[in-house]
Amino acid sequence: MREQKVKILENGPIAAGIYKMRFALPEKTDGLFCGKFVNISVGDGAHLLRRPIAICERCEENDLQTVTICYQLKGAGTQAMSRAKVGDELACVLPLGNGFRLEEGQRRVALIGGGVGIFPMVSVLKEYAGTGKDFNSYIGFRNRDAVCMADVFSSLSARAEIVTDDGSFGKKNNAVAAFLAEYESVKPDVILACGPTPMLRALKAGLKERGIAVPCYVSLEERMGCGIGACLVCVCKKSGKEENARVCKDGPVFEINEVEI
Numbered sequence: 666m667r668e669q670k671v672k673i674l675e676n677g678p679i680a681a682g683i684y685k686m687r688f689a690l691p692e693k694t695d696g697l698f699c700g701k702f703v704n705i706s707v708g709d710g711a712h713l714l715r716r717p718i719a720i721c722e723r724c725e726e727n728d729l730q731t732v733t734i735c736y737q738l739k740g741a742g743t744q745a746m747s748r749a750k751v752g753d754e755l756a757c758v759l760p761l762g763n764g765f766r767l768e769e770g771q772r773r774v775a776l777i778g779g780g781v782g783i784f785p786m787v788s789v790l791k792e793y794a795g796t797g798k799d800f801n802s803y804i805g806f807r808n809r810d811a812v813c814m815a816d817v818f819s820s821l822s823a824r825a826e827i828v829t830d831d832g833s834f835g836k837k838n839n840a841v842a843a844f845l846a847e848y849e850s851v852k853p854d855v856i857l858a859c860g861p862t863p864m865l866r867a868l869k870a871g872l873k874e875r876g877i878a879v880p881c882y883v884s885l886e887e888r889m890g891c892g893i894g895a896c897l898v899c900v901c902k903k904s905g906k907e908e909n910a911r912v913c914k915d916g917p918v919f920e921i922n923e924v925e926i
């Protein structure tokens with residue numbers, strides 16, 4: 666993990682309020698694994714804190730190593746990022762966090778993603794493509810205008826269910842309910858999820874209610890400062906313990922029962 670000046674190759678909208686940025690790394694960088702994230706400056710002098718964004722895709726072609734991130738326009742920081750131009754350089758610390766790892770025996774994998782939580786799921790699909798894993802994806806968006814990367818889920822999953830809150834694309838449902846409805850027929854060896862806190866809470870409650878004890882790993886989205894474990898802005902509580910975990914350094918991926926959500 667180190668700071669680099671990354672060069673923007675592409676930065677533009679892919680859905681309502683969602684931008685995709687691809688940048689080139691100046692130095693050979695190892696460990697750009699799925700579920701890890703970058704902490705990127707937003708490209709203006711007014712916002713000094715970097716923004717944490719999940720790695721969506723990484724690519725190596727000849728000597729060119731690139732990373733793609735996708736971000737939702739939320740506040741001043743992501744608005745500033747959207748104004749960065751091709752050729753601009755941004756300071757970026759990467760890779761950060763622990764990431765998602767699939768063990769060899771974990772063949773049937775359920776992916777659950779909601780909103781911007783779908784991007785780490787894209788990174789899992791791309792990382793493990795062609796390794797014999799069998800993915801069932803349950804992906805939820807607010808509405809049709811917010812839908813993006815549905816083709817990636819359809820092409821790299823054995824089955825992909827894309828749902829929206831209002832039914833304007835796919836079925837009217839949410840990703841957790843769609844997954845739980847199919848659980849018995851899919852019987853995954855492991856569940857990976859990322860999305861807003863209420864979604865992860867609903868997943869935890871749904872698994873508990875049904876007595877499902879399959880390992881389930883979730884990526885948490887906490888407000889962050891340093892991104893490297895020093896400032897403690899991002900702490901969450903460990904379940905049943907008087908201990909905290911730093912989402913940036915100990916996570917962002919945790920077993921769902923390990924932390925309070």
Ligand SMILES: Cc1cc2nc3c(=O)[nH]c(=O)nc-3n(C[C@H](O)[C@H](O)[C@H](O)COP(=O)(O)OP(=O)(O)OC[C@H]3O[C@@H](n4cnc5c(N)ncnc54)[C@H](O)[C@@H]3O)c2cc1C
Binds near residue numbers: 702735785
């Ligand atoms: C590990 C991780 C991965 C993430 N991956 C993505 C992603 O792939 N795509 C995406 O769109 N968003 C992602 N987020 C959320 C993203 O970091 C925030 O939406 C973004 O920082 C908002 O910045 P802002 O200046 O536009 O908003 P503001 O609300 O103006 O931000 C003010 C401050 O709060 C922090 N902040 C606000 N919301 C969040 C949040 N949800 N999480 C963390 N910090 C926040 C900002 O970093 C900034 O320091 C991720 C967050 C984490 C922790």
Ligand code: FES
Binds near residue numbers: 897914
């Ligand atoms: S963001 Fe500083 S410790 Fe996690």
